[in-house]
Amino acid sequence: MNAPVQPVFFQRPVGDLVREDRAHTSLYTDPAIFEQEMDRVFRNTWVWVAHESEVAEPGSFKTHFVGREPVIVVRDRKQQIHVLLNRCRHRAATVCEHKKGKTASFVCPYHGWSYALDGSLRGVPSPDSYGQCLDKSDYPLFGLRVETYGGMIFATFRDDIQPLADYLGPARKWIDLFMKQGAGYPIKVGGEHRFRFPGNWKIQLENTTDAYHFPLVHKSFLSSVDAQTERMLDFVGGPGFVEDLGNGHSVMVMIPELIDLEDHLDDPIPERFTELAAELAAEGHSDEQVRRIVRAVGGSGFNLNLFPNIACSMAFFRVLQPISVNETEIHHAVLTMDGGPAAANRARLRLHEHFQGPMGFGTPDDSEAWERVQKGAQAGKDLWILLNRGLPGERLTEDGRASDVSAETGMRAAYREWKKLMTA
Template sequence: MTNLIETLNLASSPADLVQHDRVHTSLYTDARLFDAELEKVFYSTWIWVAHASEIPEAGSYKSTYIGKQPVIVVRDRKKDVHVLLNRCRHRGATVCEHKKGKANSFVCPYHGWSYGLDGSLRGVPHPESYADCLDKGELPLVSLRVEQYNGMIFATFKDDIEPLADFLGPAKKWIDLFMKQGAGYGVKVSGEHRFRFPGNWKIQLENTTDAYHFPLVHKSFLSSVDEQTLELFDFVKGPGYVEDLGNGHSVMVMIPELIDLEADLDKPIPERFEALAEELRAEGIEEQQVRRIVRAVGGSGFNLNLFPNVACSMAFFRVLQPISVNETEIHHAVITMDGGPAVANRYRLRLHEHFQGPMGFGTPDDSEAWERVQKGAQAGTDLWIMLNRGLPGETPSEDGRVSDVSAETGMRAAYQQWKKMMSA
């Protein structure tokens, strides 16, 4: 195929919309596809809902969404984690409106039905009117299947799908590497920046393993850093790579020497972190731990994309929530060292704000690019999105397939999983 524009019958099956080197533009614009995606993707696989640090104690909760369905992630009195549909079993009102907090129970504001932290129906006002036609045991909040891996909490509507560990597959080792940013203190989510952009969720999904755009879109960011940092981020022609990890997951390694943050700690401390190292030494922290903390503050040298809704992106979690076919909400959750030195966590926050924050250099530029892709997708009905970069050099690897750092291998991986799920 040499033609970049081909006629396609949009009544075709989703499988016809994804080829090995391109996807049809209707994946961004067709509302019918979006509705099908909610059912066949978001309600049919493991979806990331929280990090364990967001619900640290009994009664701690976080409200979020799976697809378009509101859920509550909560730790009960035994400290077990539950993911509950945020919908009263009486007349359907939400029972929790706060983004996060701590509670003893959830009470519907409409008629006062109250539920325990495990979702069980505990109380109904004026029960005498029901006589014997109400069995509280039959009307708990709907509870989803929940599993965790290394502090990452996932939920699914499906009871009969593979265990989470099997779904993650080779991505597990990358999650383990990412969590070394705790520097022995553990990883903690310390707030998030939420925003929406007028574009399809898959446009953002593509971005996490797209190194090709970095020198152009993030030129303003690169102009704001010192020479040493600039050299570090000049990775498009470097030795990095993108690897397909199966099940739609992929990893983009930009800075190979920072894959394992606990390796080669005897290397010189970068100039930009020398002041931090001195402050840590002044606090009496021994030298090896100083170096471990400094390395962790700078973040990992890779982006891990977990299909379909979360990325472990260098030094933060990036979570996407589909709103409509042409609107997506993004959560940038900053991570710090749980109980680590305050000065190190402040450095971490400042670095996050510099790129990912609402007034940072990275987020506005990325959002502008995503919006332009959605606008361009309206130009014509028979266009294809090209995903063939790096394809000639792509080779089999132990975990999947691998190509150079600017390859579109990660996008091809995600769309093949999309094709598989949408064709099921």
């Protein structure tokens, strides 16, 4: 049997566009590569679509995308979660246009076909015209395979793919650590803001595992915090690390003492949280509860990248949605403590606004850097993106391979998975 022929881009087979220490710039700029990614990457792996808190009750839903394909994430009356293509089986109109909400059914606004929460077709107006040629059981909303881990909901078009737990592999323990920031309360998505930047989706994928840029790009942010926080965030060259966790996933540990938020509770409360601690104590929380809550408010000391579309970063989800080869939409979802103290959730929101918010000191600077990468990538016809930082010091670990905190190990991990999927 002949081996499958690889598509050729820029006069190179797709497998030659990614090497161990570099990636070809055409990965940012070639529309044909982007179209292949939507099929070979986003249709052939597990893709994050929601957190369970976003569809907490029967009938609750959110709309999202798998690649560019619109989906509805919904919980039915039996508490089962479904991910359904947002497309009426009659003439393809979307059956839901709201970002989130609660409903008893989905009804196509074009011809009135109605669907139950599990996607089954329940009603068709004026059915007599169909005679015996329409069996409603043949036309449910198309459902993707769904699995969850740690409250995170993933979907895939493939029925023959490995179980989600196997796909996540060593990343599972980092998800468990990340969810400790509820301080004993359930994690809840407390809202999100969305924006688009004129650049390829992989530029943002790289950013969440890139500590090298932090002191330069985020100089204005560092100048806006107190001296103690600034020292804590001076992690480039510190004891942190980046680790390849397999299947494109990686973790970047910036502040090792904040890996496990249940550890070091006896450490002094940071200056920026003393007022919050006093407010929590005045509400009657014990000293241990105060320390646990305050420690959780600041978030975890690591970024977890889950290939291909979500990062668990500090105290928020960063979700990327590819739009075109040179446009990407970002969703920043702040995480709160469901049922937790109002003062703690308020502090979490203020921290989120300070860095991630549209008027914050962090994300707007990141966005400009991403835009400049896309703009610069138009220069030169056959140049490469370097991914070799930290490669000489990379070492094997129990879970994969690791190097220093400013290494590009996480990017190499993502492109290794990209290459595997694109050449499968």
